[in-house]
Amino acid sequence: MSSPSDTKRDAAKDLAPSQLRTAGSFLLSRVQQIGIFIALVVIILLFQGLTGGRLLTAGNVANIIVQNSYILILAIGMVMIIIAGHIDLSVGSVAAFVGAATGVMIVQWGWPWWAGILVGILLGAIVGAWQGFWVAVVGIPAFIVTLAGMLIFRGLTQITLGNTQITPFPTEYRQLGGGYLFPQLFPASTSPAEWITVGLGVLTLVLFVSSQLRGRAKRTKLGVEGEPAWWFWTRTGFGILLIVLITYLLGLAEGSRGTPIVLVVLGVLVVAYTVVMTRTRFGRHIYAVGGNRHAADLSGIRSKRIDFMLFVNMGILAALAGIVFAGRLNSAGPGAGNLFELDAIAAAFIGGAAVQGGIGTVIGAITGGLIMGVLNNGMSLMGVSTDYQQFIKGLVLLLAVAFDVYNKRRARSLG
Amino acid sequence: MTAILEMRGITKEFPGVKALSDVNLTVERGEVHAICGENGAGKSTLMKVLSGVYPHGTYEGEIVYEAEPVAFHSINDSERSGIVIIHQELALSPHLSLAENIFLGNERVGRGGLIDWHETNVEAQKLLARVGLGDNPAVKANEVGVGKQQLVEIAKALSKDVKLLILDEPTAALNDDDSAHLLDLIRHLKGQGITSIIISHKLNEIKAIADKVTVIRDGRTIETLDLVHDDVSEDRIIKGMVGRDLESRYPERTPSIGDEVLRIEDWRVHHPTEADRVIIHDANLTVRAGEVVGIAGLMGAGRTELAMSVFGRSYGSRITGRAFIHGKEADLRSVPAAIAAGLAYATEDRKAYGLNLIEDIKRNISAAALRKLVKGGLVDGDEETIVAEGYRKSMRIKTPNVGAVVGKLSGGNQQKVVLSKWLFTDPEVLILDEPTRGIDVGAKYEIYTIINQLVADGKAVVVISSELPELLGICDRIYTLSEGRITGEFPIAEATPEALMQRMTQEKESDHVLAQ
Structure with missing residues (x-):
């Protein structure tokens, strides 16, 4: 490990090189977690260069968020299902079905928009309970249950719509998919800055930094801090930079339209589900079941109940994705949500989820989804045809999982 | 008669373990030759050497078959020469x-x-x-x-075209009629000139069918007895199987035994899928506070099945019988209920059933009692680290911190993680199934020390083990189990390897004889 120059310095000062070595091995141990973020940054910088700066403009950043929001919502539920060792192929069809059902309720039956959305989400939960029943109670592999679900709910979508499209939706319904946070309050003509976005950005920044600092202070006080200070500050600094950059692009840069409503929804979901996965018994039991189902059962964890809840949760998120998508297109069609499941699954795997289950994070899946989204968006800006886009996305998925497998093998040979 | 097979000076080493050392075996043409020994004595390893599962070159020594030295590199090689092995687990x-x-x-x-x-x-x-x-x-x-x-x-x-047939525990999964039929067939094949090697725990079967028996212990051949010409009793064979000195491999303990904690009455368990097959026959058993109770039984006797059926019915179907904890009837209908009632079960197969190998130490330790770490609906990760650190120190889990992934630990350290997990549930009774399997001698001593500490704290401990010396070294009382029946109960003062082995190999028929 130590080069001749290292040894010299060793003689001079004992601490520095060994610290460097610890830092190196610490980083190496985190490669799996941080690799995905580095990949996202590299891809963003790459396309920023290739498109001559058109990627990171106010309008385009908002576009990337809105265009990928429904995939990201699905990816949250999907990564949880994958961690438990299952898969869900039906989410695209379920999203389409709920979109269609809300269309019928709101547009054809004239229900208020909020009632339509609430019943739509309830419908998603019922669909999830249906699939959870077959997986958890009857014991049919999720692959089969959700493959059937993919057909069943695509069929129900078409039956519900009678093979027509439902359009237009009321303005309120469309806000979730394409709306911004009240730009009319501070129109760009009267103010150079979008104050709501800036306010939200500052609020997020304060919450983020204070929670990081409080966590570290508590761990230090209890004597359980395992993270080197330099790494804590690098990580926190990176987070601050990210929040500032997004706030600037959405609120202050030229052509900014403010905060997409769906970004707020996504932000809340990411934080809430990260807490669920890391800090609740439900979340921790999901990892336990995915890591070793037998051991989980013998530890008194009710794995079947976990399976059932996971599918109910996925149904709810698929319903939300369907509503966002229908709102964005301002229509509910029979082909909506086609192949969404594959994008969501790809996002989870690119984000580091393990095919065998037991490993994965919400933030990883979101990052994986954003990598796909930035790839799509960047290539579109460059005028790459969709055929090539498919080809390249396929390669990225394969390489990401190959990297993951390689990492694990390396980790095993080290241990 | 001439020898069809001679194995000379066979030595087989695995990393850190000498499984066979200088084993000699001579089998005459046309005989039925039994191989006997405790679990882990090296019988199966010897047969794997013979059949080419461990290819020539990975062991020392010489195999002479049909008067010629042979070097099998795979099962195909040995089968071509007419040596066929039939494994305990059927391969159809x-x-x-x-x-x-x-x-x-x-x-x-x-x-x-x-x-x-x-x-x-x-x-x-x-x-x-x-x-x-x-x-x-x-x-x-x-x-x-x-x-x-x-x-x-x-x-x-x-x-x-088999010439030498090797049967590994052929009757372990068979009922009496099928076993008798199989033994008849082996005799019949012998009449057709086929030589058989039979590995078996069932001494009465060996007596009935074998011409010779070779006893293996700790990877060495102890003796070969001629069953046809000499009058060899089952006790004589048992003596060969267990006759090793009990060294001071076990920490000292002065027992301080209190009131009864767990009692099982008329516990009957059926096979999970073949609901007509009774696996555990009306077992009765008690465990007291501060007591280490052993369960001795050969492979397939139903030790694990008994323990798991008690632990929240995690094995078996149509379970009947009553369970009492501190004299009150206990609800053990599910694993969570059993844990809540104060039971803990550390499995014999740590990797498959005990641990989440891809997760770190602290999350494995907290897995069975996560609710204890919940504050305001959320798991307190810092408290979890502190708890795990406490166990790391008290159990001497050799790792720098509790964030280490469990799959990378040694067997002994993994077992300590399993024990920590169950201690964190604060149990009254710990059932430890083969607690030292696959663990080196030093770590075994530490596990025994932990067991002593547990009973000193007033817990009750049940130890299931294949190793009689281990049970004799650490238990206060030992039950023997044979074919799903509890066949004996020995206070430690009355327990000898011979007496235990006799009850462990006791069959249903002789049970009737005793009853009459």
Whole structure:
């Protein structure tokens, strides 16, 4: 490990090189977690260069968020299902079905928009309970249950719509998919800055930094801090930079339209589900079941109940994705949500989820989804045809999982 | 008679373990030769050396077969020479027909390279007849019972022109009728000039069928006894199997035994899928506070099945009987209920059933009692680290911190993580199934020390073990289990290896004799 120059310095000062070595091995141990973020940054910088700066403009950043929001919502539920060792192929069809059902309720039956959305989400939960029943109670592999679900709910979508499209939706319904946070309050003509976005950005920044600092202070006080200070500050600094950059692009840069409503929804979901996965018994039991189902059962964890809840949760998120998508297109069609499941699954795997289950994070899946989204968006800006886009996305998925497998093998040979 | 097989000076080492050292075995042509020994003595390893599972060059020593030195590199090599091994776990493909199974990998091929189904079925019919089966060879393997499957395995061996047949625990999964039938067949094959090596725990079977028995202990050949010419008793064989000194490999403990904690009455368990098969017959058992109770039994006696059926019915079906904790009837209908009632069960197979190998130490320790770490609906990760650190220090888990992934730890450290997990549930009774399996000697001593500490704290501990010296070294009282029945109960003062082994190998028939 130590080069001749290292040894010299060793003689001079004992601490520095060994610290460097610890830092190196610490980083190496985190490669799996941080690799995905580095990949996202590299891809963003790459396309920023290739498109001559058109990627990171106010309008385009908002576009990337809105265009990928429904995939990201699905990816949250999907990564949880994958961690438990299952898969869900039906989410695209379920999203389409709920979109269609809300269309019928709101547009054809004239229900208020909020009632339509609430019943739509309830419908998603019922669909999830249906699939959870077959997986958890009857014991049919999720692959089969959700493959059937993919057909069943695509069929129900078409039956519900009678093979027509439902359009237009009321303005309120469309806000979730394409709306911004009240730009009319501070129109760009009267103010150079979008104050709501800036306010939200500052609020997020304060919450983020204070929670990081409080966590570290508590761990230090209890004597359980395992993270080197330099790494804590690098990580926190990176987070601050990210929040500032997004706030600037959405609120202050030229052509900014403010905060997409769906970004707020996504932000809340990411934080809430990260807490669920890391800090609740439900979340921790999901990892336990995915890591070793037998051991989980013998530890008194009710794995079947976990399976059932996971599918109910996925149904709810698929319903939300369907509503966002229908709102964005301002229509509910029979082909909506086609192949969404594959994008969501790809996002989870690119984000580091393990095919065998037991490993994965919400933030990883979101990052994986954003990598796909930035790839799509960047290539579109460059005028790459969709055929090539498919080809390249396929390669990225394969390489990401190959990297993951390689990492694990390396980790095993080290241990 | 001439020797068909001579194995001379066989030594086989695995990393850190000498499984066989200087083993010698001579088998005469046309005899039935039994090999006896405790679990882990090296019987199966020896047979794997013989059949080429461990290829020539990975062991030391010489194998002379049919008067020529041989060097088998795979099972195919040994089978070509007429040595066929039938493993304890049957290797039939369940959805293929009997005929297809018999000729699997050895298909009857006609002109044009296609399988000749007519010949396959006709030949299969003849082979089945040789082992006394009149079944249609087109029947699927999973449609016949375990006993017949064992016979089909032998028919498969016959199809390969077997000269030396090796049977590893052939009757372990069979009922009495099927066992008797199988033994008849081995005798019958002997009449046709086929030599057999039979590995068995069942001494009465060995007495009934074998011409000679070779005893293996701790990877060494102890002796070969002639059952035909000499009058060899079962006790004589047992003495050879267990006759090793009890060294001071066990920490001292002064027992301080309190009130009864766990009592099981008339506990009867049926097989999980074959609901007619009784696995545990009306077991009665008590465990007191501060007491280490051993359960001794050979492989397949039902030790793990008994423990798991008590631990929240995690094994078996149609379980009847009553369980009492501190004299009150306990609800043990599910694993969470059993844990809540104060039971803990550390499995014999840590990797498959005990640990989440891809997760770190602290999350494995907290897995069974996560609720204790919840504050305001959220798991307190810092508290979790503190708890895990506490166990890391008190159990001496050798790792720098509790964030280490469990899959990378040694067997001894993994076992300490399992024990920590169960201690964190604050149990009254800990059932430890093979707590020192796959653990080196030093770590074993530490595990025994932990067990002593547990009973000193007033817990009750049940230890299931295949190693009699271990049970004799750490227990206050030992139950013997044979074929799903509790056949004896020994205070430690009255327990000797011979007495235990006699009860552990006791069969149902002799049970009746005793009762009369």
